[in-house]
Amino acid sequence: METGSLHHIEFGVSNGESFINSFKQKFGFVCVAYRSRQYCKQWVLKAGKATLLVTEPDSRCHLENTLTENVTKITANDPLFNCWWTLESNKDHYKDSVFNIALKVTDLKQVIKNVVKGGGEVIASPQILKDEHGTVDIAVVKSCVGNVYHTLLSYNDYSGDFLPGFSSPRSNLIEENVNCNGLVTHIDHIAFVCEQGTTPQILQWYEKCFSMKRFFINNNEDEEEGFLISDTGIGMRMKAMEYWRCSETGLTSGKSQDSIRFVLVESLKGQGANQVDIFLEDHSGPGVQHVGLYTPDIMTAVSTFKESGVQFVEPPPAYYTDDVKLSEIQKVGFHVEDLRTNGVLLDTEADADQELENPCQTDRYLLQKFTKPIFSKRTFFLELIQRVGAQGFGAGNITALWRAVQAYMTENGSS
Known part of the structure; x- marks a missing residue:
């Protein structure tokens, strides 16, 4: 089983089979594990190291009050479901969203101590899950961001496809789109939409609880202000932080491909309503806005x-006619028509102090593109990102990408 710092992200959905079929056919994910319980069905999708847990709760869990107490008792000892049930019990659940970001940790007990000391809420205390493939220590904590929870996992030699309690899927769930094989390798970053003015407290919470460190989005970023986009109809502040598996013990630098970055996005005062506010309205509060697929x-x-x-x-057509951008594109050997045809953005702006994967490489750049929201409301979407030496996020791309999202969001109301 893969052992990156990000173990999986979890979607809560109303139609699990439709969701997994969409990800299999459209993005090349493969269903590798499945489990069915009285109160839910869960599927595990994989593409490279990118792992998605898809949870479809039984509708009776929240439609029949007579079952509420019984379901609570049943799910109390199931850490692979009880964070969803906690959301539902607190009327804090938003259907069709990412609500759980599972992290692999080195010392689970120490992390839980840090969470408690940092003011975090432990939803499920550490316990052991086991099957014929080995044992896994697991706990669940509530994030300080909206409906987001964190399942924390610690193990050394578990050999199963996912976690104890899951089995191989039915044969009809294993079918895949071979044309998409290898086109997604891992999750590059996760972006949260936050309430205005809350990013300093969120950064502090994650530093105290998970020992996460600030990651600068771009070399133009101010430490206190963050990276600002003040453009027509946008007006956003972005800050980022980084987590790696051994961060709580300081055993690694966090610069490996196994680290994961969280990007925080909030609107700016006096800029008017924009896509951040649209998300907060349609999602009924803060949460995960997009995931970057590498x-x-x-x-x-x-x-x-x-x-x-x-x-x-x-993206806006003017992006591909700007003289500075054209020169930038040509410098790294791309033809602008190839980018324009696919609507892909390129940015050579990268942080100068980052170590290069290839020391001989002089041109470092990013290629990026956003999907439209994948659910019925204007909430969660996906980003495709390719890095060639660059470790940060290009300033030109950020503005162009978010301008494209803004145009789509304002032109298309929720269903």
């Missing part, structure tokens, strides 16, 4: 995913 070949990924039915937001 691809080693974004051109092939975009064209293939489009053929599979993925819908993307398109």
